[in-house]
Amino acid sequence: MRQAILNLEESKIREVANAGMGRGDVLPFWFGESDEGTPEAVRAAAIASLQAGETFYSHNLGLPELRQAVADYASRLHGPVAAERIAITSGGVNALMLAMQALIDAGDEVVAVTPVWPNLTAQPLILGARLRCVALQPQADGAWTLDLPALLEAITPQTRLLVVNAPNNPTGWTLSRAEQQAILARCRETGTWILSDEVYERLYYAGGSALGAAPSFLDIADAHDRLVVVQSFSKSFLMTGWRLGWLTMPAAMTPQMGKLLEFNTSCAPVFVQRAALTALAQTEAITPRIVAHLKGCRDTLVPLLQAVPDVQTSSAPGGMYAFLRIAGHSDSLQLAKRLVAEAGLGLAPGIAFGPEAEGWLRWCFASKDVGRLAQGVQRLERWLAAQR
Amino acid sequence: MRQAILNLEESKIREVANAGMGRGDVLPFWFGESDEGTPEAVRAAAIASLQAGETFYSHNLGLPELRQAVADYASRLHGPVAAERIAITSGGVNALMLAMQALIDAGDEVVAVTPVWPNLTAQPLILGARLRCVALQPQADGAWTLDLPALLEAITPQTRLLVVNAPNNPTGWTLSRAEQQAILARCRETGTWILSDEVYERLYYAGGSALGAAPSFLDIADAHDRLVVVQSFSKSFLMTGWRLGWLTMPAAMTPQMGKLLEFNTSCAPVFVQRAALTALAQTEAITPRIVAHLKGCRDTLVPLLQAVPDVQTSSAPGGMYAFLRIAGHSDSLQLAKRLVAEAGLGLAPGIAFGPEAEGWLRWCFASKDVGRLAQGVQRLERWLAAQR
The missing domain is CATH 3.90.1150.10 (Aspartate Aminotransferase, domain 1)
Incomplete structure (x- = not known):
């Protein structure tokens, strides 16, 4: 071992x-x-698919109609996102691992904002990366905040990847738009990829966008920025056990991600993807x-x-x-x-x-x-x- | 990238x-x-699970009853295999990737017997390993055979992992018992792990064991040998699209594999595992x-x-x-x-x-x-x- x-x-x-x-x-x-x-309607869609015999392999990147539905959903939240930028994954954690496999060579430096769900810091170590953590700070009232200057200083041209999860598990800390803009600007300077775990974006109680999503890097980045955003059906659709998520990335990266999907899980089950189509159709x-x-x-x-x-x-x-x-x-x-x-x-x-x-x-x-x-x-x- | x-x-x-x-x-x-x-009964088990609301996370290593059922199934084919040696994975390819993550550091040497399903040779490259291939040889009649001396010579103390798939995709070549014994002996000498992809073991037409399985390394290895065997529900149960497989490994490795499962996919869906339980119960x-x-x-x-x-x-x-x-x-x-x-x-x-x-x-x-x-x-x- x-x-x-x-x-x-x-x-x-x-x-x-x-x-x-x-x-x-x-x-x-x-x-x-x-x-x-x-929800029952979501389960019913999977059941109908199983009854119809949809038990075969599907496309590595996901059903084309699901990629389109995800792109439409993301576009309503964050402005235009093309289906060519979407890959369906076997859960949010799988999406994170695939993104890290795409971006991190052994020995590369990864900066993570912590405390955070331990999977985010374990994955770089599995891939042999060097991990540097920038700590959120607890305030007198129990809220946690980002030391933005410390984070910007930690991101250097040697930083291959920044990993950030906001709204944050476990603290609930959420990146502000101004913080996102400063981070994006810094990462553009240093050539650092941003891996943004936004699986809690809909579980946001502070107003935000019309549809109630937390600030997302997708709102401010260009389609070609070095940005990969991880999403999941687990939280916003009560689908934890289904293991379904997605990646949003630059379109040029998508065929590469298709290869990594093939070599990791091949594809998500079609009947699970059918359930997700119903979840998105009924998201309101x-x-x-x-x-x-x-x-x-x-x-x-x-x-x-x-x-x-x-x-x-x-x-x-x-x-x-x-x-x-x-x-x-x-x-x-x-x-x-x-x-x-x-x-x-x-x-x-x-x-x-x-x-x-x-x-x-x-x-x-x-x-x-x-x-x-x-x-x-x-x-x-x-x-x-x-x-x- | x-x-x-x-x-x-x-x-x-x-x-x-x-x-x-x-x-x-x-x-x-x-x-x-x-x-x-x-088969309809297998699909019905998943449907019943979904109707019963089994849509939550499950154990990283799989449902205990499925691990036991897999161990019983493997024991019938290959002699005693304890449930503690089994981990349920999201397909055979996922099992292979997890095993490689557990065993291969960047720069390690991996020997593979080729031609082979390309995923087996791609995974070491994703993990930064050095890949050496030992080629099967086509005979005059179109059958392919192993140059056993060449393979034994290629396995050295520098070889971290041997990857072999038999019955082989694409050639149909199958390891003989004598070849397995020679390979196991050599790998014991060199300290090399064997990763044996045996997903076609039941698709074997040459007699073999009472239950018709191809020769398996599980038949001859000790429970503590450096051996990881990959299996899948895809071929023997017509379950390709379900993405469910399993690993058999030394018991001491299983908790480590639990961590890797957590950090890759967390778990397989419970309703998929329920289908597998029915598949195993009805395998005859x-x-x-x-x-x-x-x-x-x-x-x-x-x-x-x-x-x-x-x-x-x-x-x-x-x-x-x-x-x-x-x-x-x-x-x-x-x-x-x-x-x-x-x-x-x-x-x-x-x-x-x-x-x-x-x-x-x-x-x-x-x-x-x-x-x-x-x-x-x-x-x-x-x-x-x-x-x-």
């Missing part, structure tokens, strides 16, 4: 979840997944309802948490997480394990997302039953009271 | 297929896929019928081809391809394109599988309607007659 693979950390989220496995009394908020299943019925519900979840959870003594957290503009810290508890893995064992409360430890987030906890508020969130806060409160 | 990715060859099979796109009069035998869809009803039909296809096609003047081909012990050459035609890509355009016959050019196979053509005989094969031979005969 390669040392680089042995060195990869196992998920500390899963370590906590494993500690709670088989315990029916734990309220699990550890994973980044809604507990609400895929599906997505705003999801977003409104999640906003309600956030606006329920965060004030309740803020009312708990010693808890610091902020209402994030995007994503589906509350990110919090509790005075006097600096070891997030130990704290998360104790909360599972002693309070029946399942949260993700901040350390899973990078050393900057040590001492923090991530609470996924994507709960169909909002009452579960209040119940979780009660458990936290009772446990904290018992510590005093 | 990385030069290594730009350098990857686009599929020459697809180049020929593209030349025939939209032409309803072409008989397509170019892709490695049966034209028969997935499904697989022998497929194999008997394919043997009938082979035994129809090959004698007809052998009766065509100037055509050389042999009845291969495994796989689902006839591999042939036609005297006087040495440029396989040009020949394949002409056959599409002038004869309405869609075959894959040998050059797609390596320079050793230049001048050859691959004919996939997995045809539901055996009559199509005879029709194809007639087209070839007529075209050849017109050339004289």
Whole structure:
């Protein structure tokens, strides 16, 4: 086995979840997944495809009609995006890995904004890259912000790739338009590719565009910029388990991506792609309802948490997480394990997302039953009271 | 973009297929896929899972019950294989890529037996490895054989990984037990990992084990040998478009593979895994019928081809391809394109599988309607007659 693979950390989220496995009394908020299943109409489209016998290989880049539907959807959000710039992938994580395979040689320098979903920093290491992290900064109110000058300074002509996820998992931090413009300008100077993970773009509660999307690099970049944007059907369409996402890239890159798709997974199942076509066709019925519900979840959870003594957290503009810290508890893995064992409360430890987030906890508020969130806060409160 | 990715060859099979796109009069035998869809009971299992709302993330390594069912299936074919050695992947090609990510650092030496499915040689190049190829040899009768001494000599302590696919796509060549034993012994000496692509193991027509599988490295290796075997549901269960396969590896490697699965695709869809559970449960009803039909296809096609003047081909012990050459035609890509355009016959050019196979053509005989094969031979005969 390669040392680089042995060195990869196992998920500390899963370590906590494993500690709670088989315990029916734990309220699990550890994973980044809604507990609400895929809309019935979307499932019905996959079922119809299976019944029709669509069980054969499809194009590496995805069904032409799905690439077109994705391009139309992206165009409504961000201005014209041609279908030639789209590739369908087996999930957002697969899209990220494909983009990194296309761009990173062993030894290349990658800059990542952290804390972040650990997959984003593991992938460069799998490919033998050198990783430099620029840390977001927690503010007094519990919100996280970007040290833009530090990031711009970290991006040099030696930087092959910048990896950024906004709205950010786990902090909810979201890039502003001005920050995006400064980053794009800097990367144009240095010749650095931008890999922008925007899978939470619709889970944005701060106004933004008419359709409610967070600021995207697609809004400001040219079609030929060194920019690859990763998207997923998981969050905006409640399709986590389907493993379907897409890449938006310069059109000249698309045939190259077709080769990498062939050599990684060949293609996504046709019946899964049919489900995605229905999801996109019905996005106006599906997505705003999801977003409104999640906003309600956030606006329920965060004030309740803020009312708990010693808890610091902020209402994030995007994503589906509350990110919090509790005075006097600096070891997030130990704290998360104790909360599972002693309070029946399942949260993700901040350390899973990078050393900057040590001492923090991530609470996924994507709960169909909002009452579960209040119940979780009660458990936290009772446990904290018992510590005093 | 990385030069290594730009350098990857686009599929020459697809180049020929593209030349025939939209032409309803072409008989397509170019892709490695049966034209028969997935059995109804298998599709029904996925449909039931979707109806039950199984649309969430699952374990990185696959559903525990599927890993167990795969282990039971492999144990029936090859002797005891523990479920702890199994990981479920998004197709055979994904399994191959994951294994290579686990084993190959940039700069490592990989030895491959060629001609072979081009994905097997592309993946090491994506990961920055140095690739050395050992060529199978065509015999006077059109069968291909391994130059075992040449292969054993090519494997040195510098060889990190040996990649071998038997039954082989495209030639149908199959490793003998004695050859496997010699290769395993040599790789134990040199510390070389064996990555054995055995996806055609059930498509074997030469007797072999009681259940009709081709010789497998699993039959002779210890559970701790440096051996990773790749399997797929595509061929033995008519499930190409589902993108589901598995890896068998030393148990100590499995947690590492779990990390790589997380960072590549996270998991296979649960409803796809439910279909696979049904496929395995019904394998005795499904697989022998497929194999008997394919043997009938082979035994129809090959004698007809052998009766065509100037055509050389042999009845291969495994796989689902006839591999042939036609005297006087040495440029396989040009020949394949002409056959599409002038004869309405869609075959894959040998050059797609390596320079050793230049001048050859691959004919996939997995045809539901055996009559199509005879029709194809007639087209070839007529075209050849017109050339004289």
